[in-house]
Amino acid sequence: MSIAYLNGIFIKPDEPAIPIDERGHQFGDGIYEVMRFYNGKPFMLDEHLDRLFQSASAIRLKLQQDREALKQIIYELVNRSGMTNLDVYIQITRGIASRNHLFPDCPVSIAMTAKPFREIPAEAREEGASGMLHPDERWENCYIKSLNLLPNILAKQAAYEQGCLEAILVRNGQVTEGTSSNVYMVKQSTIFTTPLSKHILSGITRIAVKAIAEDLAIPFVERYFTPDELLQADEVFVTSTTLEIMPIVRFDGDRQILDGKPGPIANALYDRFKRITE
Structure with a gap:
């Protein structure tokens, strides 16, 4: 069954729990992770x-718990759920304090x-998905897995309304990543x-994926590429914890990648x- 945790208490996911003066709610002042x-x-x-912990350090969020304490909470949450195939979302904010832009002196809040987990149907993987190109309108520090996801949400919604699984973001003429995924292209078996x-x-x-590619002797190159290169690739795929590895076989509805498979x-x-x- 689905279950939740908030600051030491295990609760139902739909149970009211977050005070109005919670900084994640007020400011998006926090970080998150999702693991499978x-x-x-x-x-x-x-x-x-x-x-x-890297994200916490980047936004100067001081965690009272070390990684072993967090692991214990995660494992207890999983055990209480009774599930074996599941996603665990962790959200940590700067805490519960009266609204003020300055950092408060209070404990962090952990939810x-x-x-x-929502498994992708086998036929969807066999057929591949659609993508669309979209301007990367996010802030400069996307390496932080922060709660500030409004530009991602807007781009993902735009993709959905065009019948696409993902929006592939473009900054200064170069592909960066998807709204919730990393992006790859294959050219000449690389x-x-x-x-x-x-x-x-x-x-x-x-x-x-990088480790698997190395094990399979598939060249794995980290370099910038343009939207035109992406559209002319032999293959395109995206990866994330929830999507795993998903082929993108067409863009903007009718632009096929190679043979569209x-x-x-x-x-x-x-x-x-x-x-x-x-």
């Missing part, structure tokens, strides 16, 4: 916690939810993806990914 459990085991939990910088999030699935490299990566997570 497969068959009762967390996937790359330490890497997720590394990124969580978590455990919910069954994988290309945008280099890590302040302008993109260091995806955890990206780490896994998922390619062999994305399929090989996903096959190996599934074996790892199973």
